[in-house]
Amino acid sequence: MEYHLPENAKQYLRYYDYWSRPRNEWNLQTFNTYLAQHGTVDKAKIHNAFEREITALKKLFARGHPIRMRLNELVGQLKTRRAQHEYETISMKNKMLEKKIDFAKNSVSLSGYRRINEHYENFHAKLLNVKRSTNKEDDESDEGQDENGDAEEDEDNNPFLVQLEGKEQEDDNFVDDGNKPEHEKEDAHLTCKRKLEDGSMSASIEEFTNTFRAMLNERKWRLSTGKLVEDALYEFGSKCMEEHLSHSFVLDPDDISYANEGIFTMAELNEIRAHKERNLPEMPQNLLNYLMTYAKSTVRELRCALRQPIGLVDDNFLREIYHDFDWLQLAMHSLVREYEIGSLKEDHHEQWYNLHLWGPIVDQCFADVMNMEAVRGESCSVASGLRKNANRTVPGKHILKKLKIGRKGDLVLRTTANLEFGGAEAGRFYKSKCGTKWITESGLKLPKMLKDMLLQLANEVGWSVHVLRELRTFGFMQGARHQMIIELDCPEGYVCRMRRGETFKVASDAITHMKETLPLMAVTWKVKTAVKECLERVLTHISNDSSTEEVFELVKHAGSSRKDAENIMQIHGCLQTPHKRSKKL
Numbered sequence: 050m051e052y053h054l055p056e057n058a059k060q061y062l063r064y065y066d067y068w069s070r071p072r073n074e075w076n077l078q079t080f081n082t083y084l085a086q087h088g089t090v091d092k093a094k095i096h097n098a099f100e101r102e103i104t105a106l107k108k109l110f111a112r113g114h115p116i117r118m119r120l121n122e123l124v125g126q127l128k129t130r131r132a133q134h135e136y137e138t139i140s141m142k143n144k145m146l147e148k149k150i151d152f153a154k155n156s157v158s159l160s161g162y163r164r165i166n167e168h169y170e171n172f173h174a175k176l177l178n179v180k181r182s183t184n185k186e187d188d189e190s191d192e193g194q195d196e197n198g199d200a201e202e203d204e205d206n207n208p209f210l211v212q213l214e215g216k217e218q219e220d221d222n223f224v225d226d227g228n229k230p231e232h233e234k235e236d237a238h239l240t241c242k243r244k245l246e247d248g249s250m251s252a253s254i255e256e257f258t259n260t261f262r263a264m265l266n267e268r269k270w271r272l273s274t275g276k277l278v279e280d281a282l283y284e285f286g287s288k289c290m291e292e293h294l295s296h297s298f299v300l301d302p303d304d305i306s307y308a309n310e311g312i313f314t315m316a317e318l319n320e321i322r323a324h325k326e327r328n329l330p331e332m333p334q335n336l337l338n339y340l341m342t343y344a345k346s347t348v349r350e351l352r353c354a355l356r357q358p359i360g361l362v363d364d365n366f367l368r369e370i371y372h373d374f375d376w377l378q379l380a381m382h383s384l385v386r387e388y389e390i391g392s393l394k395e396d397h398h399e400q401w402y403n404l405h406l407w408g409p410i411v412d413q414c415f416a417d418v419m420n421m422e423a424v425r426g427e428s429c430s431v432a433s434g435l436r437k438n439a440n441r442t443v444p445g446k447h448i449l450k451k452l453k454i455g456r457k458g459d460l461v462l463r464t465t466a467n468l469e470f471g472g473a474e475a476g477r478f479y480k481s482k483c484g485t486k487w488i489t490e491s492g493l494k495l496p497k498m499l500k501d502m503l504l505q506l507a508n509e510v511g512w513s514v515h516v517l518r519e520l521r522t523f524g525f526m527q528g529a530r531h532q533m534i535i536e537l538d539c540p541e542g543y544v545c546r547m548r549r550g551e552t553f554k555v556a557s558d559a560i561t562h563m564k565e566t567l568p569l570m571a572v573t574w575k576v577k578t579a580v581k582e583c584l585e586r587v588l589t590h591i592s593n594d595s596s597t598e599e600v601f602e603l604v605k606h607a608g609s610s611r612k613d614a615e616n617i618m619q620i621h622g623c624l625q626t627p628h629k630r631s632k633k634l
Contacts, residue, residue: 060103063098068106072119077126090156092134099127122524195245253627257286257296260621266619270542274316278544285312292493294547297623299496299537301547322548325518325540329575330582336373340570343381344563351385351559372417373574383409384555384566393530393557399477403459407475407553410570411460414577417582420465430455430498431467432505436622456498460525462580468509468587469502470580471523479528482552490527491535496547497623499524499537503545504620506583510590514618523576530555532569534576543620 059065067083068075077099084095103120110116261283270278279298285307286295294301302322307313311322333338339359345351359374366375387393387405397405403425412423434455441450460473474490481487499522510516517539524535534550553569557560 058109061108062102064102068102070509072116075119075123077123077130078353096127096131099123103127118480156620193303198477218413253292253296253624257283257624260298260624263621264543268542270540270544272320274314274317276313276317278321279542281307282544285310292497292624292627296492297497297500297545298543299500299545299547299619299623301492301496301549303549304492321546324546327521327538329572330578332571332574336377336574337571339374340567343377344567346560346563347603348385348388348559351562353386355382355385368417373414376413376416377570379408379413380570384562385559388556388559388562391558393555396529397477399459399475402477402527403475404527406530407460407473407532410555411473411525411573414573415462415580418462418577418581421470421580421584422463422465424461424463427457427459428461429457430461430462430469430472430501432469432501433498435505436501437625439622456494456501458498459494459527462523464584469505469522471502471576472498473524473525473527475525475527477529479531479554484528487526487528491533491549495524495526495535496537498545499535500545500623503537503539504622506587507539507620509587512617513590514616516586516590517618517620520583521579522583523580525576525602530557532573534572539620545620547625 054062054065054068055103062068064080064083067080077096080099080102082097084090084098088601089095089098103123106120107117110120156274159393173437176626204614218419260281262390266277274279278300282295282300286293288310289295294304300321302318307318342354342357343351345354355378359371359378383405390403408425412425415421415423432455434453437453437455443449458472459475460471461469462471463469470497474495476486476490476530479487485522502521502522506520506522507513507517510520518541521536522539524537526533527534531552531554534553536548537546538548550572553572554565556565
């Protein structure tokens with residue numbers, strides 16, 4: 050018995066003329082010929098169109114209808130043809146790789162041959178999986194139908210998920226790794242260990258070990274429990290398969306990996322966090338009162354606040370006194386303009402945020418710091434470059450090593466004497482604190498750059514232990530309208546401690562301006578003031594609670610190679626970032 054398409058089929062089917070023919074003529078080959086006559090020859094496009102048409106036809110006929118049985122047969126054809134196409138593609142790549150291997154055996158280096166061989170083995174394994182999946186799909190195509198000959202509608206038997214099955218299986222294997230037998234876990238650990246020790250990473254491991262062995266036990270940071278912080282970091286870093294802050298002996302107490310791996314207890318992490326803790330400077334009352342004049346919730350009220358005078362004495366603007374008031378007025382005026390046009394409710398490029406938000410709020414805040422410039426535009430850190438070129442010597446047995454550039458940052462706070470006190474990493478998006486860019490840059494890149502800066506300042510003051518303990522560098526972690534402050538210091542031993550501040554954000558409109566924007570402005574000013582205090586320590590080479598004896602020692606040993614070992618504390622630099630192996634053949 051022949052069945053006809055419903056009257057409303059034209060609304061769902063793009064190729065209605067093809068499906069108007071008898072259903073015994075419905076198959077992938079005739080559909081391929083039909084589309085070729087209409088100018089479509091790409092196999093993938095034809096298969097996708099066939100898939101969409103079958104989906105539309107299923108909506109036109111109820112379950113159990115004879116046409117649904119025919120559609121299930123077409124689904125089986127599509128699955129088989131796609132698997133064959135994938136098999137042919139991989140076979141072709143396999144033959145090309147075999148030719149490259151034959152060529153590589155005679156012309157390329159041994160390391161290049163090994164990489165080609167690895168690619169060949171991966172393709173060979175994938176080829177076998179395609180063969181198995183093809184056979185498995187053929188067996189399941191008959192078993193996936195119910196008593197009416199209709200395929201199940203759930204995701205497990207959905208024919209249009211055939212290309213995702215392999216990936217889902219790989220993801221499932223990864224997630225269920227905790228249920229693997231012990232010997233398989235050991236094999237995975239050995240594989241990661243070989244990866245860690247391969248190539249340039251072995252040099253990084255050796256550098257990490259040498260740094261630890263050079264530390265004196267009596268000068269390490271000992272907790273109240275008797276645990277040595279440096280020893281615990283070395284233990285954890287030796288287990289890591291990827292670069293971690295512990296390799297540079299920088300400790301982030303908020304990193305839950307330490308507690309999860311049993312390196313530190315929560316009580317020990319709290320002790321590390323609170324040890325010689327220093328709060329940011331408080332804002333003076335007159336400046337705080339002026340900031341609160343912008344505690345408004347409408348653009349009109351903010352415009353009125355901007356028209357109020359700063360309160361100059363005798364109409365005389367003294368930059369040393371009124372800079373911060375002027376900065377607040379400038380930043381608020383820039384924000385009001387953005388509130389009026391609603392631009393902060395939309396997504397923008399990273400450079401847009403640097404120009405419209407962080408330039409007026411952060412860069413201009415530091416404009417009154419003596420001889421300091423907020424350098425934008427992926428500037429290379431001088432302090433990071435000094436660390437990378439520390440082992441560069443005059444040529445002799447070996448040629449002169451190429452000068453390496455420092456780590457690039459979106460912002461570097463640098464004086465005219467090339468002393469650096471902070472930096473920033475910015476991004477165009479902020480998903481959450483668990484975002485990949487946020488984790489990697491706030492958890493590795495920015496802290497390493499801040500440690501390079503701290504050691505540059507420590508070297509500037511002659512590694513004086515009294516001054517070193519009072520030095521700190523600051524980083525701004527920025528994503529879209531969000532900002533988090535990162536502080537890095539060296540309170541004890543050889544370890545640098547990293548502390549994360551609260552994440553603030555610029556309001557998207559004037560309604561939430563008071564609760565969101567004003568706290569961000571206040572904490573930015575506090576960081577600026579802390580940087581000014583640190584700059585004063587470096588310039589004077591004395592600590593805050595310095596005595597006449599400390600100044601006497603500076604004068605006594607000036608120009609002498611003899612140094613008081615008890616007053617000198619030299620910290621080792623960050624781990625050199627391991628080079629990534631090239632993926633080129």
